[in-house]
Amino acid sequence: MSESNALASAKSILQLRISPLHNAALTSPTQTAVKCNGQDISYARLSHMVLDLGEQLTRIGVGQGQPLACISRNNLEMICQYWACVDIGAIFFPISPRFPLAQIQGLIDSHQIPFYWSEAELALSGSHQLTLDFSLDVSPTSEQAAIAFDIYRPSNVILTSGSSGFPKAAMHNLANHIANAEGARSLIPLVTGDAWLLSLPLFHIGGLAILNRCALVAATVVLPDPALPLQAQIERDGLTHASLVPTQLLHLLTDKQASLSTIKALLLGGGAISIDLLKQLEQRHIASFTSYGMTEMGSQITTGPTLSDGSSGKLLPRRELKIIDGVIWVRGDCLFMGYLTDKGIEKPLDADGWFYTKDRGEWDENGNLRILGRVDNMFISGGENIQPEEIEAALKLHPLIDEAIVFPQPDTTFGQLPAAIIRGDILRSGTANNTSQEISAIEAELEVFLADKIARFKRPRRYYPWPESHEQTSLKVNRSLIVKLATS
Incomplete structure (x- = not known):
């Protein structure tokens, strides 16, 4: 075998992997994968559920490269569908249940989505609503086993409004998510046994990033409990990490008596954080981080400790960033595959693979990125x-x-x-x-x-x-x- 053929063969082998979920089930089978309303679901159990769901989807006719619309809030069913789509090569296509029915129908039509799942009955035409069994009592069969696949094949779509307000369907593969998660972990440590609150919806990149980060290290994804204040859930479920917007942070800090001793890190919403909130975090000795990120890059691009100047930290590994005429361009292993259109996947990149973000920025004297606003x-x-x-x-x-x-x-x-x-x-x-x-x-x-x-x-x-x-x-x-x- 020639040297070039040997390298190509080695690369193709590296591309074939089982999903991080199933790998965690092999290495840490009893570790809690998901906490759902106080119930613990182990990685071994979740792996069996996902494998069973993948078989159901295959029998129904959901195949490789076919989009499966999931119209729901965050729940165990959505988590299972993401990982099942990753396994069988279908395209996980989450849609906000708050979208008007006409907008959902428009997405179904424009992307020719043959199947959809929703918590509620929806009168959508041109697509078949699925009834799926998400039983926690599923038992593994002798035929069930995680199968390695090409991690560079399409795995999901995340809708991003961009500047026009019309949703664009950003396509990612699992390799994009792995690269993003590994880079993010280099600054915000996440290890087996940690617990990250799934406070962001799975139809946003921030929510999907939490699933991938946790699975890679066998950490726990914690679903928010609507019956509990956030402070109480932190104590009950031993939360160590959370991605929060300013309103959630305000509510969290309202109770001065609440114990937040388990919290290791908070990832806060983009932009400047008010001085009052920063002072409260410092008084509680809570490590907090802000970042600059986007759907097209799989989530975080730069990250750093929260500062009063509103800076967004330093570039994370496996990303590249340059500023031309005051505008940010990015590329790297996290960069998405392109936008899903009726003509296929379109890559809006320049000849060297750079993506024009339309975000204005500059590097400050400390090497932190400062976002100056959107061009539009x-x-x-x-x-x-x-x-x-x-x-x-x-x-x-x-x-x-x-x-x-x-x-x-x-x-x-x-x-x-x-x-x-x-x-x-x-x-x-x-x-x-x-x-x-x-x-x-x-x-x-x-x-x-x-x-x-x-x-x-x-x-x-x-x-x-x-x-x-x-x-x-x-x-x-x-x-x-x-x-x-x-x-x-």
């Missing part, structure tokens, strides 16, 4: 460029503001003027009850507060309270939805 968020006011994220970071320096979104409002003189949506104790009488006089007083207070932080033309002319009806489900804020809810 910038607007012009009176001939001046306005970058909303710069103003938001300045607002969150106020000790009584936890979150802020800045957006343009039409103006006859300047074309557009900045306005802001804010959340925090600065809204003294509660979001729903602030009077126009109280809002005017807040505007006056913030005008003085921002005077030495940003130029006059960048300061918001109007403030809106954060819509309480919005529940954030991703580490990234849905800006357009919050603006719509706050101003309607």
